[in-house]
Amino acid sequence: LYEEAADFVTEVVGVHRATAEQVTEKVHDPLLAALLVGKATVAAERGVSLRIAPDSLLPDRLVDPRELVTVVGNLVDNALDAAAGTEDARVEVALRAEGRTVVLGVSDSGPGVPEDRRELIFTEGWTTKEPPSHGRRGLGLALVRRLAERRGGTARVATAETGGARFTVVLPDALTERSRDAEAPDAPAEGPPTTQEVPR
Numbered sequence: 613l614y615e616e617a618a619d620f621v622t623e624v625v626g627v628h629r630a631t632a633e634q635v636t637e638k639v640h641d642p643l644l645a646a647l648l649v650g651k652a653t654v655a656a657e658r659g660v661s662l663r664i665a666p667d668s669l670l671p672d673r674l675v676d677p678r679e680l681v682t683v684v685g686n687l688v689d690n691a692l693d694a695a696a697g698t699e700d701a702r703v704e705v706a707l708r709a710e711g712r713t714v715v716l717g718v719s720d721s722g723p724g725v726p727e728d729r730r731e732l733i734f735t736e737g738w739t740t741k742e743p744p745s746h747g748r749r750g751l752g753l754a755l756v757r758r759l760a761e762r763r764g765g766t767a768r769v770a771t772a773e774t775g776g777a778r779f780t781v782v783l784p785d786a787l788t789e790r791s792r793d794a795e796a797p798d799a800p801a802e803g804p805p806t807t808q809e810v811p812r
Contacts, residue, residue, distance in 0.1 A: 631662075638664050639707060640672035647681050648705065651688045655703060658696045662688070665706035670714065673787045680714065680786065683759055686752035687718040687779050694722025694776060702774070713765075714786040718779045719772035730769050756781060 631652045639645045648664070655662035674680055684705065691703040698721050706717035725733060734757045756779075757767040765782040772778035 634664055638668040639670050641670065641674050641677050641680075642672070643677040644670070644674070644680055644684065644707075647685060648688075651685070651692070655692055658692060658701075660692055660695045660701040660703055662692075662703045662705070665704055665717070668705070668707045670707040670709055671787065671790075673709075673790065674714075675786055675788055679759055680716070680783070683716065683756050683781055683783070684718070686756050687716070687781070690752060691718050691720035691722070691777070691779075695720040698722055698776075709787055712785050712787045712789065714783045716779075716781045716783070719774060720776040720778075721772075721774045722776040724771055724775060725769050725777045733769065734767065759783075 632649045635648045635652070636645050639648060648662075652662045684707075688703060688705065695701040695703050701721055703718065703720045706715075706719075708715050734753050753767075760767040760781050760783060763786060764784050767779070767781045769777055769779050
C-alpha cells in the first residue's frame with residue numbers, strides 16, 4: 613500500500629502546512645503562532661476544525677507573549693472539549709489589535725453556557741469535568757479572568773453564532789507602541805554608501 617501511504621502523508625503534511633501558513637499570516641508573534649499551530653494539530657486529531665477568523669491580525673508587539681499564550685491556550689482547550697463529538701465540530705479564534713489593546717475571541721460549536729452560569733464558570737474550582745486523581749480542576753477560566761482584570765481588561769462569555777460559547781477577552785496595554793521602523797517598513801536601511809555614492 614505504498615502509494616496510498618504516500619498520498620496520505622502528502623495530504624496530512626499539506627493540511628498542516630496550510631494551517632501553519634494561515635496562522636503565521638495573521639499572528640505575527642512566533643510563540644503564540646506556534647501554540648495555535650500545535651492546537652490545530654490536536655484539534656484535527658479530535659475531529660475538530662480549528663480556524664483563525666478571516667479578520668484576525670495581531671502584530672509582533674506583545675508586551676508579554678507568555679500571558680497571551682496562557683489565555684489562548686486555556687480558552688482553546690476548553691473550546692475543543694466542548695466541540696469534540698458535535699456535528700460539524702469547530703473552534704474559531706479571532707485576534708486583533710485596537711491601538712495597544714488585544715481583543716481575543718474564541719467560539720465553539722459545543723452546547724454553550726447557560727445564562728445563569730456565565731459568571732459561575734469564572735470561579736476558581738468550578739468545572740463540569742471529573743476531578744483528576746491528583747491536582748485540581750476549574751483553574752483555567754479563573755486564571756484567564758484574573759490575567760485580564762490585572763491589566764484592567766475583561767473576560768466574558770456569550771452565545772456564539774454557532775450556538776456554542778463565545779469567550780471574549782480584552783487585554784489593554786498588551787502591545788508595545790508601534791516603533792518608528794514599523795511605521796515605515798519600506799524605508800531603506802542605513803549603511804555605508806555604495807560605490808556610486810562615494811564622492812570622487
